[in-house]
Amino acid sequence: MQFDVITLFPDMFSAITNEGVVARGIKKSLLSIDTWQLREFSQNKYRNVDDKPYGGGAGMVMQVMPIRSCIKEIRKKSPKTQVIYLSPQGQKLTHSLALQLSKLDSLTLLCGRYEGVDERVIEQDVDMEVSIGDYVISGGELAAMVLIDSVSRLLPDVLGNQDSLNDSFANGLLDYPHYTRPEVVDGQKVPDVLLSGHQANIDAFREAQALKNTQKKRQDLLDK
């Protein structure tokens, strides 16, 4: 899968390209991330890509033409790329949306800064707006990295054998609780059944715990 990222801060993406699941996917040539410095598409010698909002008010707005020229350049390589604007106005990123996106060959991720992009970009150049949640953040880059991580781990062969986390969300429940050595720590003991060696009982225990956990902490997941 090909990710093209339009951003004013390409260096931020080293957070996912240098280590972890995404980095491993890149090493195995299962995915590729290219960043595009939006300033290189500026139309003036100062490399500005933002301007004052029509109608007045605080802050600056990202201009249409640098973004449009950048997307045109990306389309030379990936003509059918889907352009996603990471935005608080977007549809919420969920496991199910990540799964849908993971079936596509090429995604272009547009990262906003300042007050966001000129509305005409959204009208003409953006296929989909996606949000990672309802809180204020300073730019779309962190959101784009969350999307890339969640989509990449769903690509065939990226995770290898360790796909337990995908399985657990596939049933729409939270995970069951995990324990590792030592058996007792500060008087806290690992549940006996996990030491019993009786796999059917262990599976039943975990399923019950996952359900209980979900009811207690995330009832909203069960309401859906």
Ligand code: 4FN
């Ligand atoms: N954020 C809200 C309302 C109004 C503005 C914001 C906000 C970064 C460019 C957008 C935010 C949240 C989830 C991108 C937030 C996301 C962004 C995201 C984002 C700079 C303009 C801005 C009601 C959600 C609190 C700043 C609510 N997922 N503006 O954060 O890009 O992807």
